[in-house]
Amino acid sequence: MHKSKSxxxxxxxxxxxxxxxxxxxxxxxxxxTYTKYVNSARGYQLNYPSDMKVDDSIQQIRTIIQDEQTQxxxxxxxxxxxxxxxxxxxxxxxxxxxxxKDHFVEYNKNTKVAGKKVHILKWYRNKVSKxxxxxxxxxxxxxxxxxxxxxxIFIKSTQPIKNEMDIVKSFKILKPSGNVKAMPSPLFxxxxxxxxxxxxETKAVLQQYFSNDSSLxxxxxxxxxxxxxxxxxxIEERVNHEFSFLxxxxxxxxxxxxxxxxxxxxxxxxxxxxxxxxxSKLDDSSIFYDILNGKYDEYxxxxxxxxxEFGHPVLFRLNxxxxxxxxxxxxxxxxxxxxxYKEVWKYIYGIFENEEIDNVLWVWNPNHDSMxxxxxxHAVLYYPxxxxxxxxxxxxxxxxxxxxxxxxxxxxxxxxxxxxxYVALSAKPLMITEFGSNSVGGDKxxxxxxxxxxxxxxxxxxxxxxxxxxxxxSKGNPARIYRxxxxxxxxxxxKLNLQK
Numbered sequence: 001m002h003k004s005k006s007x008x009x010x011x012x013x014x015x016x017x018x019x020x021x022x023x024x025x026x027x028x029x030x031x032x033t034y035t036k037y038v039n040s041a042r043g044y045q046l047n048y049p050s051d052m053k054v055d056d057s058i059q060q061i062r063t064i065i066q067d068e069q070t071q072x073x074x075x076x077x078x079x080x081x082x083x084x085x086x087x088x089x090x091x092x093x094x095x096x097x098x099x100x101k102d103h104f105v106e107y108n109k110n111t112k113v114a115g116k117k118v119h120i121l122k123w124y125r126n127k128v129s130k131x132x133x134x135x136x137x138x139x140x141x142x143x144x145x146x147x148x149x150x151x152x153i154f155i156k157s158t159q160p161i162k163n164e165m166d167i168v169k170s171f172k173i174l175k176p177s178g179n180v181k182a183m184p185s186p187l188f189x190x191x192x193x194x195x196x197x198x199x200x201e202t203k204a205v206l207q208q209y210f211s212n213d214s215s216l217x218x219x220x221x222x223x224x225x226x227x228x229x230x231x232x233x234x235i236e237e238r239v240n241h242e243f244s245f246l247x248x249x250x251x252x253x254x255x256x257x258x259x260x261x262x263x264x265x266x267x268x269x270x271x272x273x274x275x276x277x278x279x280s281k282l283d284d285s286s287i288f289y290d291i292l293n294g295k296y297d298e299y300x301x302x303x304x305x306x307x308x309e310f311g312h313p314v315l316f317r318l319n320x321x322x323x324x325x326x327x328x329x330x331x332x333x334x335x336x337x338x339x340x341y342k343e344v345w346k347y348i349y350g351i352f353e354n355e356e357i358d359n360v361l362w363v364w365n366p367n368h369d370s371m372x373x374x375x376x377x378h379a380v381l382y383y384p385x386x387x388x389x390x391x392x393x394x395x396x397x398x399x400x401x402x403x404x405x406x407x408x409x410x411x412x413x414x415x416x417x418x419x420x421x422y423v424a425l426s427a428k429p430l431m432i433t434e435f436g437s438n439s440v441g442g443d444k445x446x447x448x449x450x451x452x453x454x455x456x457x458x459x460x461x462x463x464x465x466x467x468x469x470x471x472x473x474s475k476g477n478p479a480r481i482y483r484x485x486x487x488x489x490x491x492x493x494x495k496l497n498l499q500k
Contacts, residue, residue, distance in 0.1 A: 219245025365393030400438025
């Protein structure tokens with residue numbers, strides 16, 4: 001008896017300590033340190049730390065569970081009728097770890113949870129200096145439901161993650177029931193900086209071309225303009241139409257060519273200036289980390305000053321088509337973390353504000369197809385917030401049939417669903433920032449006629465810019481010929497319809 005009492009008093013302090021500090025983490029719903037989240041429509045449940053908050057307002061794309069330090073994202077992908085499957089998804093999603101200079105892998109392996117195959121990856125990167133509360137520790141688990149259906153748990157945190165397997169082991173696949181919650185309309189709403197000041201000339205451009213009652217205005221990309229306007233002037237004379245907008249691309253290898261900008265302005269053109277944070281020859285695998293560590297501050301401040309020196313309205317399109325893996329600034333290369341794209345956007349926006357730039361309208365512009373076509377790469381996840389965007393751009397090309405797997409698609413088919421989606425997502429003015437039709441695989445003249453016959457139905461599209469150039473294959477052969485001056489028949493159909 002005396003021995004039993006002695007044992008009791010020995011373990012009593014341990015029991016009291018456990019009661020005061022909470023029991024060790026486990027995955028049972030009864031455990032007070034965890035709460036169960038059930039998504040009936042998607043067909044899963046999991047346990048998450050009870051002090052975190054759930055946001056499933058866009059559960060069509062993902063559910064977020066978060067606190068100030070940590071964010072858990074849950075995605076569902078179904079690859080029936082696509083070229084992907086669960087294994088391709090796992091391999092392609094995690095190609096970013098090939099960049100070993102920035103991404104440090106703690107483990108990368110396959111396992112099983114509740115009889116399901118699961119791929120788990122844990123990694124981190126160095127913190128970037130320009131992002132407050134930078135979440136640089138990562139974990140992802142891809143849970144295979146079957147060959148074509150897969151769930152992803154993606155975690156990022158400001159500090160090393162320690163409970164990732166507790167969360168994964170709590171994950172259970174359920175029989176889906178009910179409907180997925182509809183997306184908010186408009187979706188694009190975020191806390192934003194105070195309203196910026198615009199010059200009177202820039203306000204006038206916004207009013208003239210992008211107000212509710214503005215009619216459709218045409219623009220063009222002509223490769224030699226605005227460096228020289230000769231070729232563009234010849235096209236305009238041939239179609240008997242002066243294009244109001246002109247695309248000018250730039251990258252980190254050059255500064256703003258103010259004299260070229262003046263060439264355009266002197267001929268009544270408004271520039272859609274597209275800055276792509278890349279180099280033509282240098283290694284760009286660290287570009288977002290470098291920008292967010294301030295390595296490009298001198299360049300970006302001078303870029304802003306040059307735009308200010310130009311002094312006239314500019315549509316500033318930053319890092320367009322970011323949801324495409326052909327862009328070095330896609331999250332495909334940066335830990336699958338779309339927030340890094342938004343941080344770069346906001347950082348550059350802040351530099352422009354510091355320089356008191358008042359002649360810029362910011363254009364946000366994904367591609368109509370996300371590549372890879374995975375939920376974590378959905379275009380809307382790249383949106384930086386209404387306060388950082390003035391115009392939403394749409395881009396969809398009829399790429400023709402030069403490459404295997406491509407198909408000829410008419411204008412109305414390309415833009416009908418895209419337009420409907422973005423009308424529901426955003427109250428911002430819409431424009432087609434660049435588009436065109438190949439001549440390989442179908443009748444380009446007929447395609448253009450179909451475009452003119454339907455584009456007025458999309459009344460919130462206020463500007464459309466034809467991309468009059470050529471994409472070349474790896475051997476230097478023309479693969480996609482979008483030129484407006486490719487044939488006399490193409491020029492004629494533009495002339496006929498622009499006169500209307």
